[in-house]
Amino acid sequence: MQTKKVIKVVLLIFVALSASWLIIRGQGDTSAAGSNPTLTEGASALAPNAGQPSEAKADPPVPPNRIIVYYFHTTYRCPSCHKIENYTKEAVESGFTRELRDGRLVFQVINVEEPANSHFIQDYQLHTKSVVVVEIKDNKQTRWKNLAQVWELTGDKGAFFKYIRDEVSLYLQGK
Numbered sequence: 001m002q003t004k005k006v007i008k009v010v011l012l013i014f015v016a017l018s019a020s021w022l023i024i025r026g027q028g029d030t031s032a033a034g035s036n037p038t039l040t041e042g043a044s045a046l047a048p049n050a051g052q053p054s055e056a057k058a059d060p061p062v063p064p065n066r067i068i069v070y071y072f073h074t075t076y077r078c079p080s081c082h083k084i085e086n087y088t089k090e091a092v093e094s095g096f097t098r099e100l101r102d103g104r105l106v107f108q109v110i111n112v113e114e115p116a117n118s119h120f121i122q123d124y125q126l127h128t129k130s131v132v133v134v135e136i137k138d139n140k141q142t143r144w145k146n147l148a149q150v151w152e153l154t155g156d157k158g159a160f161f162k163y164i165r166d167e168v169s170l171y172l173q174g175k
Contacts, residue, residue: 063103067171068134069164071109072126081129084150085109087157088131091164099172131164133171145171 069092071085092100092107099105110117112126124132124144131147147167153160 062139064137064139066104066106066136067099067168068106068108068136069168070120070124070132070134071107071129072112072120072124072132073109073129075111075113077129080151080154083154084129084131087154087160088150088164091161092168095161095165096168096172105168105172133167135171135174 069088071088073081073085077085089107089109092105096105100107110120112118112120120126124130124146126132126146128151131150132144133147134144135142145167147164149163150160153163
């Protein structure tokens with residue numbers, strides 16, 4: 001019983017320190033405050049194959065209307081963080097094969113500690129590793145949602161998958 005309390009306290013301290021670090025680090029860069037990324041402002045942030053080396057064949061054109069499911073992380077990741085990434089990827093890939101193939105849905109894993117990606121911390125008000133669903137219409141972000149319950153559902157894969165798929169489905173339906 002005492003061990004659980006110690007673990008809870010240590011985790012709370014870790015979260016508080018992480019949040020403080022993100023806030024302090026974010027104060028130095030105010031250019032992203034209130035930003036609304038578009039394809040022209042940050043193509044790498046919205047393109048499905050951003051940051052990947054180009055091959056002989058050109059990437060298919062990016063649809064102007066799409067849903068992006070992001071998993072945002074830092075360089076250091078705990079087992080739960082890896083589980084959230086893997087569960088999210090599996091839930092999206094197994095539940096939305098057609099949408100992924102035709103480009104209406106994109107799944108991206110982003111390290112917010114890389115300088116080019118640090119704007120996401122303010123863009124989506126990130127406090128920890130997060131799954132965020134973003135709607136893009138006419139190459140402009142129209143809305144987004146941080147799926148905060150992923151942390152609570154890591155112990156129940158079925159509930160986790162249902163949560164991710166339900167939220168993504170709502171966005172694909174425009175709801």
